[in-house]
Amino acid sequence: MRGRALSRPTGPAAPLRDPPVGDPRFMTRRAAWLVVLHLLVPGSAQVLAGSRRVGRFALGLWLLGWAALVAAAVLWFALPQLLLSLPTNAIGLTAIQLLLVALVVGWILLTIDTVRLLRLVRIAPTGRAVLGGLLAIALVVGVGGAGWGAWAAGVARSTLGGTFANARFDLPADGRYNILLLGGDAGKGRSGLRPDSISVVSLNALTGDMVTFGLPRDTDPVPFAEGSPMRQLYPDGYGAHGRCNVDVCQLNSIYTEAQLKEQQRYPDAVKNHSSAGIEATREAVEGALGITIQYYLLVDMTAFEPLVDAMGGVTVTVKERLPVGGHIVDGRLTGVKVWIEKGRRHLDGNKALWFARSRYGSALGDYDRMARQRQLEEAMLHQMNPLTLLTRFDRLAKAGSNAVQTDLPQGLLGVIAGAAVKSRSQTVQNVEFVKPRYVPTKPDYTVIRRVVQDALR
Known part of the structure; x- marks a missing residue:
């Protein structure tokens, strides 16, 4: 008798661990406390009423999780590049996926053990239904949320593997990563894909300071950078003296010529996740x-349309009435059945595509189109919110992988993404080398390069 009395629980937790099972009201209150503790501080119910070893282990993991969240919040504001390196590479995504699977298993086991500790048969029928329902909802929400996260991590890993290369790492130049952005248009009657939109994003790898430079597709002539294989062919610049090997001598024709007729000058392009056309265009923009x-x-x-549809459309301000389709006959636009009207408009994928590519309806032609493309890019970035990612993740991942080709290595995505996050809180400089200040058919590259350096400083 004396030994049993000594082993009996004492202190505030005694009624929770060794309750009077014959009192339904007390048992109901006890069960409610245990459910609340389980939902707010997983493991605490076990510490007070069950296996202390299991409870302390779960509590330790819970506290570790909160510490990780606090650290992540600090990193998000201080150094997002480091934080985003985890979910932007295959190893990090695999670790996240395994962690979430372990979380699902642990939550299921902990909830089942909490149900055992409640002793449902000893509590009032109403409390049994309410508390049992709460635990069931918590189980479904917890398992469903973590399960979705594990599935999304798998989809992201597959998408990254199919889109981004395990390629070379280049150090930033003067602290900046300069990325060539090409908008390709493989329309009917064209020999392959042709870059109709050509720009460069210059991103400070540490501060996120961003500058964009836009070059019109009809820039002519264009000098190639030192060491370019195409410079041997065009020492005075592509299009100088009317020289080129395709029907039109201008910046975006470089892609076509190199891709169709100068593949041998870039034997390692495909191995490096690029192409002869892209490399020649890169060297031309570097030279310019x-x-x-x-x-x-x-x-x-052509794959941009499903990407916009996957995110549920995009809202932009249309400054000038634009046609969807159509063609020019005797100097007049014909064959247009649908127009994008002026004002604030929510566009589906097809209309967003025509908003970006239409060259009609504006006296500035290509230059107005370049401005609309920048506007569309910014609108898409700002409207990509967490709810859109949660509800449309698989469609966005599939559409994005079909729409994008790049030689960015996976291991560098965190740095680029983190710097891009920082840039959203800063003013982005947009420098367009277009009329009236710049004449694409008579480019002054001394002035252009000085403007570039001034903008980067």
Whole structure:
């Protein structure tokens, strides 16, 4: 008798661990406390009423999780590049997936053990239904949320593996990564894909300071950078003296010529996740702007439409009435059945594509189109919110992998993404080398390069 009395629990937790099972009201209150503790501080119910070893282990993991969240919040504001390196590479995503699977298993086991500790048969029928229902909802929400996260991590890993290369790492030039952005348009009657939109994003790898440079597709002539294989063919610049090997001598024709007729000059391009056309265009833009371009990103405009549809459309301000389709006959636009009207408009994928590519309806032609493309890019970035990612993740991942071609390595995505996050809180400089200040058919590259350096400083 004396030994049993000594082993009996004492202190505030005694009624929870060794309750009067014959009192339904007390048992109901006890069960409610245990459910609340389980939901708010997983493991605490076990510490007070069950296996202390299991409870302390669960509590330790819970506290570790909160510490990780606090550290992540600090990193998000201080150094997002480091934080985003985890979910932007295959190893990090695999670790996240395994952690979430372990979380699902642990939550299920902990909830089942909490149900055992409640002693449901001893509590009032109403309390039994309410508390049992709460635990069931918590189980479904917890398992469903963590399960979705594990599935999304798997989809992201597959998408990254199919889109981004395990390629070379280039160091930033003067602290900046310069990325060539090409908007490709493989329309009917064209020999392959042609980059109709050509720009460079210059991103400070540490501060997120961002500058974009836009070059019109009809820039002519264009000098190639030192060491370019195409410079041997065009020492005075592509299009100088009317020289080129395709029907039109201008900046975006370089892609076509190199891709169709100069493949042998770039034997390692495919191995390096690029192409002869992309490499020649990169070297031409380097020569024009006077900067080193480490990576490229090409968006296929024919695959751009499903990407916009996957995110539920995009809202932009249309400054001028634009046609969807149509063609010019005797100097007049014909065959247009649908128009994008002026004002604030929510566009589906097809209309967003025509908003970005239409060259009609504006006296500025290509230059107005370049401005609309920038506007669309910014609108898509700002409207990509967490709810959209949660509800449309698989469609966005699939559409994005089909729309994008790049030589950016997976291991560098965290740095680029983190710097891009920082840039959202800063003013982005947009420098467009277009009329009336610049004449694309008579480019002054001394002025252009000086403007580039001034903008980067």
